[in-house]
Amino acid sequence: MFELDPRLQQDTLPVGDFPLCRLLLMNDAQYPWFVLVPRREEIVEVFQLDVEDQRTFWQETTELAEILKDTFGADKMNVAALGNVVSQLHMHVIVRRHGDPAWPAPIWGKHPAQPYTAEQVAAIREKLRLVLTDDFRFSEE
Template identity: 55%
Template sequence: MFELHPRLSQDCIQLGRFPLCRVLLMNESRYPWFILVPERENIVEIHQLTDEDQVQLIRESSHFAGVLAELFRADKMNIAAIGNLVPQLHLHHVVRYRNDPAWPGPIWGRFDPKPYDERAVIDVKEKLKYSPLRDFSFFD
């Protein structure tokens, strides 16, 4: 049975899911930073997914990245599957701006997190709710 890694549970806000992936919002308000986690047990790397799940992951990631880029008016989308601290397969989707605090470098380890307040989380959810996300269901 799929279980979300404790570090992801601790550091993120669970938003909803696509057919394959759980969708999380990293609790770092400097960046619109989302994470897709394939809901499969004991998967560390993309190549460990079935061929069908690999294709579905790319579909979900690509569609989500396009929607995020449009909704948040991204200068650049950073998408990465690093997994050095959290071994469970997960893909970061970070909306980047030329004027963000870490530009042009990576965001990892630059600052202590600046958590979202309750209103800002609602705003992100509302933005996604009225976006053209296909096959997405929100958690209550």
């Protein structure tokens, strides 16, 4: 049974599900920062997914990165699976813009998170409703 790591539960807001991955929004309004988590048990590394899941994981990651780049006007997309703090396999997909609070440095540990307001989350969800494919299921708001 798939369970989301408690740290990811604490730091993110649920958006919905692709066929393989749960899509989360990091609760930091300084950056459009999303996280994809394959809904598989006890997976720490990409190579632990079977071949079909690996393919799907990368497809969902690249599809999301392209959508976010266009939707949020990114200057650069940062895509990374680090897992040093949270070992559960997850992919960060982050919209970066010249002049964002950490530009051009990495965003980790640069500034305290600024939580989203309910209105900001609703606006992001609405933007995504217009661009995500039919195989994406939004979570309850």
